[in-house]
Amino acid sequence: MYRMAVLGDKDSIYGYAALGMEVCPVTDESQAARKLRELAEGDYAVIYVTEALAAKIPGEIDRYREQMLPAVILIPGVYGNTGAGIANVKKSVEQAVGSDILFGNQ
């Protein structure tokens, strides 16, 4: 059995505790990287990370792209949607096809 976690600034994520997810409020870059690594090595299958925080640790996020678990998924925080989540999907298309033929105009 695996658990789910949410990583991000406190204001964006405190509500997820109500759903039973593990809430990890971090804002600092090195702290976030350490926490993400800790969660990924623990029994967490899904880790949601706010886009704002993910922008600070792109290397750490990419590290889990090609592993089966955990799934690191970007979500918008309270400070608005940066479009990083959508960009990530486009990146997958680009990686597979060579260029973004599906969502290039969105």
Place this chain on the structure above:
Amino acid sequence: MPTVNPTRMELTRLKGKLATASRGHKLLKDKRDELMRQFLDLVRVNMSLRQRVEEGLKTANRNFALARAAMSDETVEVAFMASKQDIEVEAEPKNVMSVNIPQFTVKTRTSDESDIYSYGFAFTSSDLDDAVSSLAAVQDDMVKLAEVEKACQLMAAEIEKTRRRVNALEHIMIPQYQKDIKYISMKLDENERSTQIRLMKVKDMMLEEAHHYKEKEEARAVG
């Protein structure tokens, strides 16, 4: 310049390798095409799910910001301190064209929907209830998104790898083998011809030795 030994054994070995490479190339190409087909379907689902989840979260975030504004930090903290609900996921690996993708099944501790409210209603505003329920509404989609997005990422990586292999086989390995095979068979033919010529020459010399054709010819010419 080819660095292969022009021997019959090397030729047999290379022919075997070429056959394997061609078969591998065909199989990998099929794998790539099928992966690509499934990936394109999946990534469209991924995109629409993501848009739906982001829309839902936007609403939830707005509600949370609103709720937070009306309450003190301590109240909010206390409200979420002891969560009644607990969520766990089962990650079953599913093999799609040799790519292992996880299938998530969610298990919550209690099935009662109202258990997401982990606080008494006395000290919190109703905005918080709205916020929590709007977040709970997108929960299923979020898990689905995690599953689909992970599958897309894994498949994209596998497609890239497979494509590289197909290209390497098609443009480098197979032409190289063909070139080497051609070189060896030319060289072997050449050797065979030169052996033949040598034999003919030796035969001529031996006959000359035995019958002295030349001397007889000269004698006839004089006489």
